[in-house]
Amino acid sequence: MSVRDTARNQRDASWVPRKRRGAELVLTMMAVVIGVAAYAAVGLGTEGTIPADTFKLGGFLAVVAVATTLLVRRVAPYADPVLLPLVIALNGLGLAMIYRLDVGRQALDPDRAAFANGQLVWTTLGVVAFAVTLTLLRDHRRLQAFTYSFGLAAIVLLVLPLLPVVGREINGARIWINLGPFSFQPGEAAKVCLAIFFAGYLVVKRDALALAGRRFLGIDLPRGRDLGPILVAWLISIGVLVLQKDLGSSVLFFGLFVVMLYIATERPGWLVVGALLVTAGVTLGYWQFGHVRTRFDAWLDPFTGDAGYQVKTGLFGLAHGGILGTGWGQGSPQTTPYSFSDYIIASLGEELGLTGLMAILLIYGLIVERGLRIALTCRDGFGKLLAAGLAVSFALQVFVVVGGVTRLIPLTGLTTPFLAQGGSSIVLNWLIIALLLRISDQTRRPAPSPASLASSDTQVVRLP
Template structure:
């Protein structure tokens, strides 16, 4: 299957070369390194006899290869960097696969995950660099690292471990004669999550705040089945979002640009207007790889990578890309359904929900269903921190897809 992924990406690169939009020498040099890194990762897993879901790695490599080809087509320098980030991500994937013998050991450190996540986010507020009005990155020379990409994994680990311990208590409290809620359990959970959300809002990272809330609500419902408490938390988030709109001018600008991008082209609507034009030019079959003009969209390699691909591959190509993401999410949920312990079920479900929500939020933003949020499309958008984080998620899922020895049923 991995060879099939290489073949599909190679065909796309051949079409790019035929369009004469890229330099063939550098293109195939980077592509060769990319293909070798994919095959090397698979070889290490085979030699070490690390079994797992056979579809996760090929699908992820195909998605990252398609995204890399478009990033290279838009900005060759970023494309070369993206190839390195994919290689680093694969290295992290292999390392976690080799070191993590039994994922159940991760359950013991739930409070450490919460503390580490909050500290990372607080430290970037104090020592990070500000870009486009948001302080979200650490800078190391010419490279940038976004801690929230690691924090989201830490938060899912915390939720999975915490809800595994208290899920029955919370779920059955509705049936008790007194109807009492487990205040202590909910208090720790609520305070921890409120702090994480507050830090993101103070950082003006409303896209991640929305993503985190979606993950929290979905995992909470999966673990407890309490629609009343999930609805209450969702209502509080809506109130918070409304207050954010009233208090933060940059949120108002984004909403206005979303409602009428053509009337607010000088205040943030230009990106969305160009994205809508690109989608209309693509039509059903697309302009062809290398034959469109997605480079007219600002931030095309990051925020609008899906629009760039849809312009040149058309509606059918965009649908195929969505199908690959759906396959990835489906395999992740399959890991959750076949897990032999509650922690594994919640952790795999949380990681599946993360990929699903992140994809949905970005695509909905680029299609003007919701305001743009600035988050990345998993495995496809340009971004080093995001790419490494995605392969860490993949490593956890693949490791969990193999039943650990001595696992007990739910």
């Protein structure tokens, strides 16, 4: 080996990735400014003056930004520097839009409940969950030891809404449980548990699942006996659809499993099998269950009858917004049913226009891109699959929500991450970001040098 090669190897061994915590702080402060400016613009658009509690919201977002940045700097110094600012920007925009809808809804009916203050409380709980996860979970690989425990927890969480005492049916879907004065959607927590379970299971079983079976129409399909897990996932998805009348969660859970299976085995045949099973399940649901048929009819023809009223008004709102939007507080998004939750994307599209909506979708795309980047660079199989699963679940949820609002696919009722009103959604999505940051920190952290390892080995040998 030449002197030049030796010097290059020494330089590569001593290279340490930049932490970029300073850049994260700057981006986070920019995200805070976006949220506060949106809140102030809502007041100017609806009442002609800046809301009195703008400084309260600004202080809240500033505290969240500084506290989370300092926490990441301390317990995950090598974590991805872009994820946290993106999330705070979305959270701030969601708070501003919910406040704007509160003003519009109460102008129509003063007795209607306001959701902005409750969303602040749930955001606080989400940040607490984020901090606890990052502080207590110092190595994501420890989760692999509890693979089947998380699988059992996911099943329990999915069954809870079906119990007669705690379960609660809202808008025809039995996906809620009561926790005192609050209601919680356990399917959001089940999504995280399933991602951990799938990652742990597939790391161990992917060699068997990758074995080729028969070749059909140029596609290598898996062996028959390896179809068991995907058939079970399909049946669970259909069970959720039948018992809870929740089309969105069944599609999300099954899509999560199929995509993670494809990532683990690199076999396109699994995608083909998954697509066929989804088609069969949706067809069965359409012909057997009236609520599924109603949603399909509203999707195919929202302008006939009352079933498509929500879809129709949402489309009118998007058309009213046009390219640049009506401006904060200048539209009428409150006339759309559930404009603060299921249809908050339509509300934002009306007042921010196609331009603002594309910017929001770009933020979502960046979050998914960072998650997939973390998966690509992760050095262990479990972390790679878990990061990919969390990013894919995030992408699937956004696609299903936006696709339903824009009439690309039937409406499913899932929440828009970090934007829509909903406590369970915002808390669990903050927890997902914490898991991604933990995996990212472990991935980007420099490996111990051979000299330090040798020194530590020597010290261990010399112990009496």
